[in-house]
Amino acid sequence: MPRPDVYISADVETDGPIPGPYSMLSFAMTVVGHYDGRSFERVADRSAVFVRELQPIAEDFEPDALAVNGLDRDYLREHGASPKQAMDEASAWVREQVGSARAVLVAYPVAFDWSFLYWYFQRYAAHGSPFGHSSCLDIRSFFLACAGTVFDEADKSRMPSFLRASTPHTHDALDDAVEQGQLFANIFEWSLSQRRRQRHRSSAAPSWLAERVVPIV
Template identity: 55%
Template sequence: MDVFFSADVETDGAIPGPYSMLSFALVYAGTYDGNTFIRPDEYTRTFYRELKPISEDFDPEALAINGLDRAQLTVDGVSPDQAMDEAFDWIQQFSGTGKPVLVAYPLSFDWTWLYWYFVRFSKRGSPFGHSRCFDLKTAVAVKTGRTISSSSRAKLPVRFASDRPHTHHAVDDAIEQAEIFANIYEGGTE
């Protein structure tokens, strides 16, 4: 059984290593057993951490978007080692005997950061292996017959959309994506 987790990250730059992941959220987004997709009744199973930066470098534009206080996180943020181990345990708790699958929109950004942080900082590596992931942008393109370049969140068909605003707070955005994911997986409603 696939067990889906919607993910969102907020960072202070474009790539992990030279820059830092400042916060991330994971939201339990449903299961699929090969026949039936089951969405959660509510999106209350969430995991959220704010992290200590791992480098001195940052892009002021990235901070302006997410509104996180990088200086405060150097004092109060959780160490990446602790955060990634706790996230791994949380994912395993909700996955049980199923296989965890990461969901994001677009996957390429969030996956890059989370995979790198899990491999670099968690004692057990990535709970998603090296490839258990689902890209909502590609799914929108396939479901609508659009190109990838015209399948951005800004052009999301109403039948797939969430009523939640995109706030750039990792929990809010991961829940929004979980709803979009369920709507896409179920085929959308008019």
């Protein structure tokens, strides 16, 4: 039997574009919801969260990145968690949250956040990535597929207002993980409602027409 999914929204704040030469300075994860293939159960905002600030691992940094997130590398050298401690604790937290279900990381854009989190998990966590090597979803791509649009039209600013999060994007890791989690859950619930509506139309159609109606799957 396929495992149900547990969706975990994640956000990272860094001092550069790639892990290794640059550092992940903070990250946050929050459980968004559960899906068993039939029904989606949303989890209340901030009811299950994990947040850490980390010591830098490299000397190089981009001032523009620090200007965006407002983090202080000198402060984090003294007060941040070691990467090993932080990633071991994060890995254990994810595994505790999902139990026997599949952990699926969601982010906007997932390519950036995943690149840092996967690299840090694999390098520092004793048990590696709790998301495996590919258990992730990009929120923009998810909306693109559900809406049947193109990438340029799938930006957050172009999404319908009823799908957007109610909280702002502040470049604080927890704030942004919550904001992106809201967006993902809104899109997920909307996509399921669209599917139910399509199935209802198919079942209500005459038999000769129902055979020609292809439901969205």
